[in-house]
Amino acid sequence: MAKIKNKHNATKKEVIVEAATRLFRERGFKAASMRDLAEAVGVEAASLYNHIQSKEEILQEICFKVANAFNEQCDKVEASELSSIGKIESMLRFHIRMMFDHFDMVMVADRDWKHLSDPFLSNYHEQRRAYRKRLAGIIERGIDNGEVKDVDAPTIVLIMLHAVNGIESWHRSKEKIGARQLEENMVLILIDGLRS
Amino acid sequence: MAKIKNKHNATKKEVIVEAATRLFRERGFKAASMRDLAEAVGVEAASLYNHIQSKEEILQEICFKVANAFNEQCDKVEASELSSIGKIESMLRFHIRMMFDHFDMVMVADRDWKHLSDPFLSNYHEQRRAYRKRLAGIIERGIDNGEVKDVDAPTIVLIMLHAVNGIESWHRSKEKIGARQLEENMVLILIDGLRS
DNA sequence: CTTCGCCTAACAGCTGTTCGTTTGTATATT
DNA sequence: AATATACAAACGAACAGCTGTTAGGCGAAG
Secondary structure, X not given: OOOOOOOOOOOXXXXXXXXXXXXXXXXXXXXXXXXXXXXXXXXXXXXXXXXXXXXXXXXXXXXXXXXXXXXXXXXXXXXXXXXXXXXXXXXXXXXXXXXXXXXXXXXXXXHHHHHOOHHHHHHHHHHHHHHHHHHHHHHHHHHHOXXXXXXXXXXXXXXXXXXXXXXXXXXXXXOOOOHHHHHHHHHXXXXXXXXX | OOOOOOOOOOOHHHHHHHHXXXXXXXXXXXXXXXXXXXXHHOOOHHHHHHOOOOHHHHHHHHHHXXXXXXHHHHHHHHHOOOOHHHHHHHHHHHHHHHHHHOHHHHHHHHXXXXXXXXXXXXXXXXXXXXXXXXXXXXXXXXXHOOOEOOOXXXXXXXXXXXXXXXXXXXXXXXXXXXXXXHHHHXXXXXXXXXXX
């Protein structure tokens, strides 16, 4: 009987979700099968169901873990004493670091959340909307006090959030510059273009 | 017998590809079934195969149509007499307009090209790589002649290409600014952050 | 009368998931 | 120390449903 290898005292469910996260990122949620996942974990497909309830439950776990991380960071930054530009830069850096440190998780949540089904789908959708509104709020306060160029705030949010996804391509390319350097470049371009 | 509706003298294959483009964008290539597509076209699934050879052929059509459009525009811009910044801005505007005018097509190509299979997969992959290298080349020439801030050129390409994808979110929320205005805002932020 | 395009029926293979059973291991009892 | 008990976790087989695709027939258009 093949047992799920359980390194660094993680729940077996956590091991499954971790493997699923990589698999979902590589092939997409819909294209990755439970039998693929089982093989990646070293077990038969049926055995997975001793630890999880459904394929979608895994996706839920991934999506809301990511959503919570961003919301919590937003709480901290909003409560901080930073300038408006400082707050924006801080959130930008957090997004970049999340892409570095939890690449698969963030990509799956961002690309495959639409495959959630309905209490969770609308919940996630709403959280997404609310999060972007919070970011836009920070920017608008920056515009009001003259720190930030007078540009449509929601547009800035869109640019920032999606620009960070470029790290995906960086993640694959071979001739990469360092992570730290990439972060500085991104901040330089995006934040400098914002200053008034 | 339900016939494929053939408005403005388009090939029936073109009608199918057009419907598929929208469907693939909404649900994702893998999740959209041939029976879904057939229903969208108003026909039975088997009948589609009188006009197309396979599901993947549709995806190929979409992906390479988009790739060609960008390559051709890049030809024009490279051959033009614009300044480096002018060339970059011109390409950026083209990307933005493509997102407005051929939203579904561009999104599908960008998100689902990985589901191509192998002569086409490597071909597309290589074209993508080459295209980004061309853009990076334009930017590097701008850095050399002092027009552009000295930042890693491939990073700028990543930011620009992905930032434009933000239009997806704009596309859904209808309570927003006009297309023209969005374009100007994007150009303002991205290009102004680039000038040295 | 031929050709085209649609239909129904069916295919083999894969999908997520459930079932009942067997195995392995940790603990309690002799 | 050996044995019995209990429970978690693995398994193979099977499910109903969906996947892309093919075959063959039938009606309409040229």
